Each structure stands twice: as structure tokens, then as C-alpha cells.
Amino acid sequence: xxxxxxxxxxxxxxxxxxxxxxxxxxxxxxxxxxxxxxxxxxxxxxxxxxxxxxxxxxxxxxxxxxxxxxxxxxxxxxxxxxxxxxxxxxxxxxxxxxxxxxxxxxxxxxxxxxxxxxxxxxxxxxxxxxxxxxxxxxxxxxxxxxxxxxxxxxxxxxxxxxxxxxxxxxxxxxxxxxxxxxxxxxxxxxxxxxxxxxxxxxxxxxxxxxxxxxxxxxxxxxxxxxxxxxxxxxxxxxxxxxxxxxxxxxxxxxxxxxxxxxxxxxxxxxxxxxxxxxxxxxxxxxxxxxxxxxxxxxxxxxxxxxxxxxxxxxxxxxxxxxxxxxxxxxxxxxxxxxxxxxx
Amino acid sequence: xxxxxxxxxxxxxxxxxxxxxxxxxxxxxxxxxxxxxxxxxxxxxxxxxxxxxxxxxxxxxxxxxxxxxxxxxxxxxxxxxxxxxxxxxxxxxxxxxxxxxxxxxxxxxxxxxxxxxxxxxxxxxxxxxxxxxxxxxxxxxxxxxxxxxxxxxxxxxxxxxxxxxxxxxxxxxxxxxxxxxxxxxxxxxxxxxxxxxxxxxxxxxxxxxxxxxxxxxxxxxxxxxxxxxxxxxxxxxxxxxxxxxxxxxxxxxxxxxxxxxxxxxxxxxxxxxxxxxxxxxxxxxxxxxxxxxxxxxxxxxxxxxxxxxxxxxxxxxxxxxxxxxxxxxxxxxxxxxxxxxxx
DNA sequence: TAGGTTAACGTAAGCGCTTACGTAAGTGCT
DNA sequence: AGCACTTACGTAAGCGCTTACGTTAACCTA
Numbered sequence: 001x002x003x004x005x006x007x008x009x010x011x012x013x014x015x016x017x018x019x020x021x022x023x024x025x026x027x028x029x030x031x032x033x034x035x036x037x038x039x040x041x042x043x044x045x046x047x048x049x050x051x052x053x054x055x056x057x058x059x060x061x062x063x064x065x066x067x068x069x070x071x072x073x074x075x076x077x078x079x080x081x082x083x084x085x086x087x088x089x090x091x092x093x094x095x096x097x098x099x100x101x102x103x104x105x106x107x108x109x110x111x112x113x114x115x116x117x118x119x120x121x122x123x124x125x126x127x128x129x130x131x132x133x134x135x136x137x138x139x140x141x142x143x144x145x146x147x148x149x150x151x152x153x154x155x156x157x158x159x160x161x162x163x164x165x166x167x168x169x170x171x172x173x174x175x176x177x178x179x180x181x182x183x184x185x186x187x188x189x190x191x192x193x194x195x196x197x198x199x200x201x202x203x204x205x206x207x208x209x210x211x212x213x214x215x216x217x218x219x220x221x222x223x224x225x226x227x228x229x230x231x232x233x234x235x236x237x238x239x240x241x242x243x244x245x246x247x248x249x250x251x252x253x254x255x256x257x258x259x260x261x262x263x264x265x266x267x268x269x270x271x272x273x274x275x276x277x278x279x280x281x282x283x284x285x286x287x288x289x290x291x292x293x294x295x296x297x298x299x300x301x302x303x304x305x306x307x308x309x310x311x312x313x314x315x316x317x318x319x320x321x322x323x324x325x326x327x328x329x330x331x332x333x334x335x336x337x338x339x340x341x342x343x
Numbered sequence: 344x345x346x347x348x349x350x351x352x353x354x355x356x357x358x359x360x361x362x363x364x365x366x367x368x369x370x371x372x373x374x375x376x377x378x379x380x381x382x383x384x385x386x387x388x389x390x391x392x393x394x395x396x397x398x399x400x401x402x403x404x405x406x407x408x409x410x411x412x413x414x415x416x417x418x419x420x421x422x423x424x425x426x427x428x429x430x431x432x433x434x435x436x437x438x439x440x441x442x443x444x445x446x447x448x449x450x451x452x453x454x455x456x457x458x459x460x461x462x463x464x465x466x467x468x469x470x471x472x473x474x475x476x477x478x479x480x481x482x483x484x485x486x487x488x489x490x491x492x493x494x495x496x497x498x499x500x501x502x503x504x505x506x507x508x509x510x511x512x513x514x515x516x517x518x519x520x521x522x523x524x525x526x527x528x529x530x531x532x533x534x535x536x537x538x539x540x541x542x543x544x545x546x547x548x549x550x551x552x553x554x555x556x557x558x559x560x561x562x563x564x565x566x567x568x569x570x571x572x573x574x575x576x577x578x579x580x581x582x583x584x585x586x587x588x589x590x591x592x593x594x595x596x597x598x599x600x601x602x603x604x605x606x607x608x609x610x611x612x613x614x615x616x617x618x619x620x621x622x623x624x625x626x627x628x629x630x631x632x633x634x635x636x637x638x639x640x641x642x643x644x645x646x647x648x649x650x651x652x653x654x655x656x657x658x659x660x661x662x663x664x665x666x667x668x669x670x671x672x673x674x675x676x677x678x679x680x681x682x683x684x685x686x
Numbered sequence: 687t688a689g690g691t692t693a694a695c696g697t698a699a700g701c702g703c704t705t706a707c708g709t710a711a712g713t714g715c716t
Numbered sequence: 717a718g719c720a721c722t723t724a725c726g727t728a729a730g731c732g733c734t735t736a737c738g739t740t741a742a743c744c745t746a
Contacts, residue, residue, distance in 0.1 A: 401734075
């Protein structure tokens with residue numbers, strides 16, 4: 001006899017245990033009103049049959065089985081990995097699954113939100129950077145509004161342009177912290193390697209940086225927010241502004257690329273040039289030289305985002321700003337000699 | 344008028360469009376048998392109402408909406424991150440969501456598999472290392488058997504003790520590659536920092552290593568499979584066997600800890616001691632010194648695992664072995680002087 | 687023009703659960 | 717002994733979809 005490869009249903013369990021489907025359901029869910037003897041028998045039968053309740057049916061029938069959706073920019077990026085880690089930690093506390101998707105542009109973002117909505121997740125955490133241009137966010141905004149209107153919860157990380165609750169790392173402050181640190185060291189020629197200009201995160205960090213850098217001579221170039229962006233950015237700097245005494249990467253991942261390129265060329269850090277990042281991802285401390293950066297505590301921010309989303313929806317938009325902290329390591333030092341160029 | 348915050352249903356769309364629910368369903372799914380005019384109208388109404396079909400109901404009703412479940416050991420670990428990246432890449436090709444959970448011990452592993460089963464995922468990818476002791480795997484085995492029996496697909500990564508299809512990185516070969524490299528350099532005193540002895544991955548790497556190391560004098564100690572494990576391992580080695588000329592960490596993450604501790608103590612790599620890892624995670628090349636390691640290509644392995652799981656179930660267990668490649672960087676060199684100790 | 691097709695829809699039966707409600711015993715009280 | 721409660725269960729109505737099948741009306745063909 002070959003049974004169809006189909007999971008056993010609650011009804012199968014009930015039949016085998018000689019009870020009604022209602023009693024079976026109550027037994028397995030620990031609902032009162034079932035004699036202990038019967039409940040035990042049902043549980044044993046269920047166990048022996050390898051019964052696992054269908055979460056879809058359960059959620060359809062009204063049971064709250066809501067999972068959480070997380071949308072990140074790039075899975076492999078430690079920045080997002082740490083956020084994911086924080087979100088998953090909180091989700092696990094209440095036995096919720098986290099569905100992770102990635103979306104780099106607003107169009108796929110909309111698609112992912114729809115997919116998540118189709119799966120009736122209870123909450124969506126948006127972890128990619130927002131766009132400076134509100135027009136590109138319009139579709140996302142609409143999709144999220146639909147979700148919210150139907151009872152969904154949303155929390156964004158580092159997106160202040162979206163009309164949803166948000167946890168906002170102090171990107172402006174992070175930029176400022178880097179600037180003040182370099183200023184204090186005596187740098188006056190700094191090359192900034194920014195990520196894509198259309199990202200809010202980039203704009204904010206840049207604002208803080210340029211605002212505080214004041215009189216210092218600074219050049220800004222834009223590159224991909226990746227290791228490769230750091231590599232090509234470093235090359236551009238060495239070509240265009242070889243007299244820079246500090247290279248500021250707007251993310252640690254970019255800084256990794258910068259360090260790699262400088263090493264490649266035999267340029268010493270921090271003796272010949274100082275390098276900084278932002279984020280303080282886990283490996284920042286393991287690089288050589290260890291990277292001076294700004295800690296944003298992405299893991300905690302991820303956790304905070306889900307906690308925020310879990311709260312009762314409020315009438316007003318909530319936004320939770322988180323503090324940043326400059327972490328001085330060995331990739332920065334006073335410029336060797338203000339007159340000296342990189343080569 | 345305050346509507347209950349509930350997503351619009353197909354029925355709502357049908358009513359508004361003035362058609363039956365069946366026609367609405369057919370229109371939205373592009374099923375033949377609906378006049379183009381009506382289908383268009385339904386689609387417009389659905390769009391205007393922000394309708395997103397309930398994936399749970401759809402899957403209940405027989406539609407195939409299966410997503411894939413991925414169980415990893417630790418989200419933050421680059422080893423798993425790269426696997427996840429590979430799995431997600433393949434899943435995205437067919438619009439499937441990936442549900443990521445983590446489980447470090449067999450008990451929570453069982454729980455996670457159940458959760459995934461409850462959510463009726465079509466496939467489960469198991470990415471943590473298996474246990475050497477088959478007894479501890481028994482419950483996992485049973486849970487997976489139940490899942491398979493009910494039509495689920497499973498693929499494991501690096502677990503050969505489980506009766507499921509598997510992609511097997513050549514851990515033995517990886518260990519051997521490290522051994523041969525060190526032997527060729529002339530090392531004869533090597534300290535091995537292994538992960539937990541109960542892990543299959545550790546046992547295999549150790550097998551390959553010790554098998555090839557032959558006459559060389561080698562000491563093996565076990566530590567957590569983490570950066571901290573590397574730190575404490577390095578301390579143990581410096582205390583117990585300061586005459587070692589090479590420290591072999593059985594994973595890159597551990598090697599990071601080793602490098603950190605050596606740097607802390609002012610011990611130069613590779614001049615004073617050589618260090619190796621295994622995995623070739625992305626940052627391995629960015630460390631200082633850049634880490635000599637063995638590339639397992641975890642991203643591709645993750646992708647291969649899902650492809651394997653997606654195939655029609657075969658009568659016999661499939662296992663796909665993947666090649667490894669020694670990557671020599673600058674953390675290894677010939678021992679300075681066979682007679683010299685670490686201090 | 688009667689009979690047979692076909693296109694375009696509607697009806698209704700589930701999918702596997704939860705849960706409000708109904709019912710039949712058992713318990714305690716007067 | 718009769719009543720009102722409880723307790724322990726069963727019945728059945730959905731949840732929001734898909735889809736087999738039924739029903740029209742328009743369209744052919746002989």
C-alpha cells in the first residue's frame with residue numbers, strides 16, 4: 001500500500017485517537033475542557049504519526065502564527081547580517097520565523113513587500129537605505145500604506161523619508177564624529193569616498209562630515225557601497241588628490257577596499273595616510289591596521305526595530321534615534337607632515 | 344466609518360468588479376476562459392484596492408507556493424552567511440522566499456525543522472555541521488524522515504551521517520591541503536586548534552590533517568568554533584607548546600581570533616609562527632597578514648544544495664562532493680629556525 | 687431549425703484548521 | 717426527585733482561496 005506523500009492532518013489524528021477533530025485540536029493546543037486522559041492520548045497519537053499542524057490552515061482559521069519579514073540590501077554585507085542577527089534574536093523569543101529577502105532598488109523592494117504581504121507576515125522590517133529622491137520611494141510608500149491599512153506592522157531602519165516608524169542610527173552624528181576626530185588629529189586635506197549619492201544614509205553621513213569639517217579642504221567622490229567601491233575609490237583619490245592625508249570611507253566595507261588597495265600599493269596606514277570607516281562591523285577590529293570607525297550597533301538596532309514594530313500602532317509616527325560612538329583604532333594618526341603628498 | 348483593518352479578499356475584488364469569485368481568481372491568475380475586457384477590469388479593481396492574494400489560503404487550496412527553509416548554525420558567522428547568500432540566489436530565481444532559522448544543537452534543530460514543516464516549506468536546507476555521535480542525530484533524522492515521507496525535500500551541507508541528499512565540501516581534503524602546505528614549507532611542530540570534537544566537520548578536517556601530517560609533531564586542542572575560540576586556543580598553544588612553528592585553526596573565524604591574540608602579544612606572523620585557516624571566507628584576504636586558507640566556496644555550495652533539493656527525489660541518496668583549493672597568502676612561511684621557540 | 691459545440695461565466699466543494707455553539711452526561715443542592 | 721450548573725465532548729460554520737463541474741447564451745453545421 002503506497003500512501004500519497006501527504007502530511008497527516010488533524011482529522012487523521014482525531015480518527016486514530018477516536019475523538020472528534022475539535023477535541024483533537026483542543027488537546028494539541030492545550031485548551032481547557034479536555035480530560036487529561038484524552039488529551040494525553042491525542043498527543044501521543046499525534047506524536048506517533050509525525051503530525052505537524054499546518055501553519056497555513058491555522059493562520060487561515062484565525063490563529064495568530066504571524067512571522068516577520070526582513071528586507072535587506074545585500075545578504076552578504078556584514079552591515080545587514082548584523083541587523084538580521086538582531087531581528088532574528090527578538091523573533092526567536094516568540095517563536096516567530098524571519099523571512100529574509102533582499103532588494104537593492106525600489107522596484108524589487110515593492111515586489112518583496114508584496115511577497116511578504118501575500119505570506120501575511122505580521123511585521124516587515126525595512127533595512128535598506130532609503131532614497132533621497134522621494135519620487136522613487138512613492139511606490140514603496142503606497143505598498144507599505146496598504147500593508148499598514150490592513151493591520152500590518154512596519155519598522156524601518158535608517159529611513160526617515162518614509163512615513164513609517166523607524167529606528168534611526170545617527171548617521172549625521174557618525175559623520176560628524178569622524179570629522180572631529182580627523183580635525184583633532186590635525187588633518188586638513190581629506191578625501192571622502194561616499195556611497196551612491198541617492199541613498200539617504202550617504203547623504204546624512206556626508207552632511208555630518210562636511211558640516212563639521214569646515215575649513216578643511218575636502219573632496220568627495222561617489223562609488224558603490226562595497227569593497228570594490230572602496231578599491232576604485234582609493235585609486236581615484238590617489239590619482240586625483242594625492243595630497244590627501246586622510247581617506248574617509250562612508251562605510252566599513254568600503255574602508256576594507258581602501259585598505260586593500262593602499263596595501264597593494266605599499267602605502268602605509270596610518271603613517272602615509274589615515275583611513276576611517278563607519279558602522280563598526282565585527283571585522284573592523286581585525287583588519288590591519290585595525291579600523292578607526294564609528295559604532296552604530298547594528299545588531300541592537302535590528303532588535304530595536306522589531307521591538308518597535310511589535311508595539312501597538314500609535315497615532316503618530318515613532319522614530320527612535322540611536323547613539324553612535326567613535327571607535328579609535330590604529331588606522332588613523334596625525335598627518336606625518338602637512339606638506340607631504342602621498343607620493 | 345472605520346473599516347476593520349483587514350486586507351481585502353478576493354471576494355471583495357470580485358464584488359466590486361461585478362463578477363464571481365471564480366472569474367476574479369481566473370483573471371488574476373491569467374487562466375484562460377475569461378474575456379480580456381473582464382479580466383482587465385478585475386485586475387484594475389484589484390490593483391486599486393491594494394489586493395494581495397493570501398498565500399496561506401492559496402497554498403491551502405492547492406496552489407503551490409512553497410518556500411524554502413534554511414537552518415544555519417549562527418547567523419553572524421560568515422561561513423553561514425555565504426551559504427545563505429547562495430541559497431537565496433537560487434530561491435529568488437523562482438520567486439521563492441527563504442526562511443532562515445538558526446539552531447546550534449540537535450534539540451533546537453528538531454524544533455526548527457518542525458516550525459518549517461508547520462509552515463509547509465517545500466524544501467529544507469540543513470547547513471550546520473552534523474554530530475559525530477549518531478545518537479544525538481536520531482531525533483533530527485526522525486523529524487526529517489517524517490518531512491520526506493510527506494513529500495518534503497531536504498538537502499544537507501557537510502553532513503554525511505544523515506540519511507538525506509547532501510553537498511559535501513571535501514573537509515578531509517581541506518585538512519590534507521593544509522598539512523601538505525605546511526609540510527612543504529618545512530614545519531614539523533604544528534599546533535592544531537580544532538572546533539568542538541563532536542562536530543563532523545571538525546572530525547573530517549582533523550582526519551585529513553593528521554593523516555597527511557604524518558611524522559610531524561602535532562598537538563590538537565579543542566575550542567569553540569568562533570573568534571573567541573581562536574583567542575583562547577592561541578593562548579593555550581603559547582602556554583603549552585610554545586615551540587610550535589605553525590598554528591592551524593580549523594576555521595577562518597577561529598584563525599581571526601588567533602591572529603588577534605598573536606598581534607596582541609607582539610608575535611609576528613608568519614615570521615615567528617605561521618597561521619592557517621579553512622573556509623576562505625571573504626575577509627580572509629583582508630586580514631593582516633592575509634590568511635592562508637582553503638577555499639570551500641560556500642556560496643556555490645549553498646546554491647548547489649538548493650538545486651539538489653529541487654530535483655526529483657531519487658531512490659538512492661545523492662551526495663555531491665565539491666572540490667577545495669588551497670589559497671596561499673601571507674600568513675604562512677617556512678619556519679624561521681627549527682630550533683627557535685615562540686619566545 | 688434542431689442538435690451539437692464552444693466560450694464565458696457562476697456554483698459549490700473542498701484545502702486543514704479554530705471556535706462558537708449545541709448536547710449529553712455527571713455533580714451538587716434543596 | 718427535580719433543578720440548575722458544570723464538564724467533556726461533538727457539530728458545523730467559517731478563514732480565503734482554487735478548481736471541477738454546471739449553466740447559460742451565442743455560434744456552427746447539416
